[in-house]
Amino acid sequence: SSELTQDPAVSVALGQTVRITCQGDSLRRYYASWYQQKPGQAPILVIYDKNSRPSGIPDRFSGSSSGNTASLTITGAQAEDEADYYCNSRDSSGNHVIFGGGTKLTVL
Amino acid sequence: QVQLQESGPGLVKPSETLSLTCTVSGGSFSRYYWSWIRQPPGKGLEWIGYIYSSGSTIYNPSLKSRVTISIDTSNNQFSLNLSSVTAADTAVYYCARVLAGTWADFDYWGQGTLVTVSS
Numbered sequence: 076s077s078e079l080t081q082d083p084a085v086s087v088a089l090g091q092t093v094r095i096t097c098q099g100d101s102l103r104r105y106y107a108s109w110y111q112q113k114p115g116q117a118p119i120l121v122i123y124d125k126n127s128r129p130s131g132i133p134d135r136f137s138g139s140s141s142g143n144t145a146s147l148t149i150t151g152a153q154a155e156d157e158a159d160y161y162c163n164s165r166d167s168s169g170n171h172v173i174f175g176g177g178t179k180l181t182v183l
Numbered sequence: 184q185v186q187l188q189e190s191g192p193g194l195v196k197p198s199e200t201l202s203l204t205c206t207v208s209g210g211s212f213s214r215y216y217w218s219w220i221r222q223p224p225g226k227g228l229e230w231i232g233y234i235y236s237s238g239s240t241i242y243n244p245s246l247k248s249r250v251t252i253s254i255d256t257s258n259n260q261f262s263l264n265l266s267s268v269t270a271a272d273t274a275v276y277y278c279a280r281v282l283a284g285t286w287a288d289f290d291y292w293g294q295g296t297l298v299t300v301s302s
């Protein structure tokens with residue numbers, strides 16, 4: 076299939092660890108990347124190539140993958156991490172880009 | 184620092200063509216893929232398509248019949264045309280750069296521009 080599925084909402088207590096998941100058949104073959112989007116702002120790439128961080132992204136953000144599921148883990152969540160998170164990857168053909176529906180992260 | 188800036192009309196009438204331009208500054212324009220992505224109000228991200236600096240394109244199959252992306256390397260710009268628009272095309276439209284060596288990692292984004300389809 077050519078869909079990526081994310082939980083609509085996840086919450087985490089300040090300073091705790093949270094995992095946000097992304098499921099899809101194409102993830103068995105292609106890696107997922109992750110974006111953070113705050114209200115009224117453009118998305119920011121936080122993880123690419125499964126577990127690489129662009130310059131300036133804190134090391135509390137990490138990525139992993141197993142089977143058809145990719146995960147974004149935030150270790151020691153901060154208040155500023157409250158945002159929408161989107162995964163993306165290629166579709167099963169490998170030629171097109173697909174996004175997950177997004178997960179709203181609330182930091183309590 | 185690479186910067187992308189979208190420009191174009193904020194209001195388009197139904198059945199007409201939506202046209203946007205993205206101007207890139209502060210970095211190399213050649214040998215990158217450049218992309219358009221949109222986000223309807225309150226909803227998720229949808230990839231529209233991308234263009235390589237050589238001019239080759241790949242489009243989202245769901246939009247392919249209505250989309251044209253073109254490039255002007257002399258002015259470091261690329262453009263989006265979306266024809267026969269309806270209210271469902273109302274969205275914030277982003278332009279973005281694809282990280283070198285990857286297919287789907289967008290490392291630089293414009294701020295986005297809201298396009299409303301309404302008569």
